[in-house]
Amino acid sequence: MASQIDVFHECFDQVEDPRVAGRTTHPLNSILFLVVSAVIAGADGPDEIESFGDEKLDWLSKYADFEAGIPSHDTITRVLSLIKPAEFQKALLQWHAHLCEMNWDHEIKDDDHPVHVAIDGKTVRGSYTDAEKSDAIHIVSAWATENGVALGQTEVDSKSNEITAIPELLELIDISNAIVTLDAMGCQKSIAEKIIDEGGDYVFAVKDNHPKLCAAIAEHFEMAHNEGLTTHGVRSTTTKGKQAGRDEERFYATGPIPESLRALTDQWKGAKSICQANTCTSRGDKQTSDIRYYISSRPARVGEFANSARRHWGIESMHWVLDVVFHEDSSRLRTKNATSNMSFTRRFVTTLLKRDTRKKSLRRKRKIAGWNTAFLEKLLFAA
Incomplete structure (x- = not known):
């Protein structure tokens, strides 16, 4: 030893x-x-x-x-x-x-086997200092999801500052030949440019913070469903399974960016495809559904997109681990460095425990x- x-x-x-x-x-x-x-x-x-x-x-x-x-x-x-x-x-x-x-x-890391890197934020709820609990520290982390390896993190004073934290985090990690996934808050033109310039690719969720782009992608997929997916070069796949007593059916579709959307999508450097993910969940007589849209710099490969979307959603399980296994939200460390250093220690230890x-x-x-x-x-x- x-x-x-x-x-x-x-x-x-x-x-x-x-x-x-x-x-x-x-x-x-x-x-x-x-x-x-x-x-x-x-x-x-x-x-x-x-x-x-x-x-x-x-x-x-x-x-x-x-x-x-x-x-x-x-x-x-x-x-x-x-x-x-x-x-x-x-x-x-x-x-x-x-x-x-x-x-x-x-981990294999080459053009045919890109590493998936999920970037997401989590508030350490016990780190507040004011009576309103409004200044709790927000941690933005990067994970290599296949093996659950923490790659790095940075901290900000609130979730609203996540956009400024993501470029700082990208400076700390190697994203060459990696697929970086981000939720809608991270869907920014400057972040897309940085990822491409660093040799990586991206899959960004698109929501109402980019209303024109989101509406245009939704309209295109609605037309494709009505007229035939293959007619518009859209590839799709469906998976079914059970989780926590629920029946889940997930539908994924991706296709090349049509000329009608180029005026919008060309503002995102390297954009090559648009994607759709539908999740239908049933528990007894109750059913819920969720539709999400994405823009990506990867070619329209539906299996790869489905894996990227599922792995990004899986980051929520890491948040659960930090709260339930490590009691992170109960921590009353309140200085930014101490909160960040303990938070990354927990993520590092999670990686070691998962290796066993x-x-x-x-x-x-x-x-x-x-x-x-x-x-x-x-x-x-x-x-």
Whole structure:
């Protein structure tokens, strides 16, 4: 395990220690190793991280310097508030890349197998500071959805600022030969241009924030359904299944952009196709339906579009994990850096837990890691 922990420290040496030199008691890397280990093992905040450290001091001392004992929860909070989120994310991702090189298969990433990257936002509801709870921090994250790998995140003060956060996030991650999916708020011409310029592709949901484009796509698909999909070069597929006691039928269609829409779609750099996704859900006698429209820089491949749409919807399950398994919405960390650093730690730990293929829930795996240091070491070091 010696070489693995050496690499861990090499990765985290890149995180600048903002504390005053000569006036620190605990090495920065030791605190960060404690934080990551404790979150894997079930700790949801600085108080619980400190308690984990107190109980596991002998084990922790095998891998980091804890001669001064375990730092207090106040020290942990202060350090998380001071370190730069971008540097912390980079260190975690480099550590994950090292684990992949050791034991796990790489994701295939080429023109025929583009990686799907879902970008979506989530508000950390407990991070508010005012009485109206209106200033809770909003985290915009990128996920490689096939393996549930967190790629990066950035934070803003409200959901309305998500548009400005997305370009910042795109600066942090590699999207070459990737399909980036975004909901309607991210359907912006400047974001499309940035994705194309970075060598990626996009699938954007189109809603009423672009009313003319949305209406034009809807009218075209309505005409295609009436006159025959194949007549207009539209390809379609339907899937059926059950989920949480509901019967679901999903219809997907995609076709090349018709000349009649070019005046609108040419404003989105690289646009090549328009898409439609219909979801019909039945539970007993109650039925609901939802129709969504999209613009994409990918060719009109219905199977690929269906996969991209389904995987983007799946990001909601990651939000559920963060709230139910990690209790993120209950966290009362309120400084932007601390909230962001703990949030990305949770996402990173989710990736490690999902890499373990045993058929147990993520919540149960966290408990096992807290009870069994051999399992915790396996998650940390891919032993």
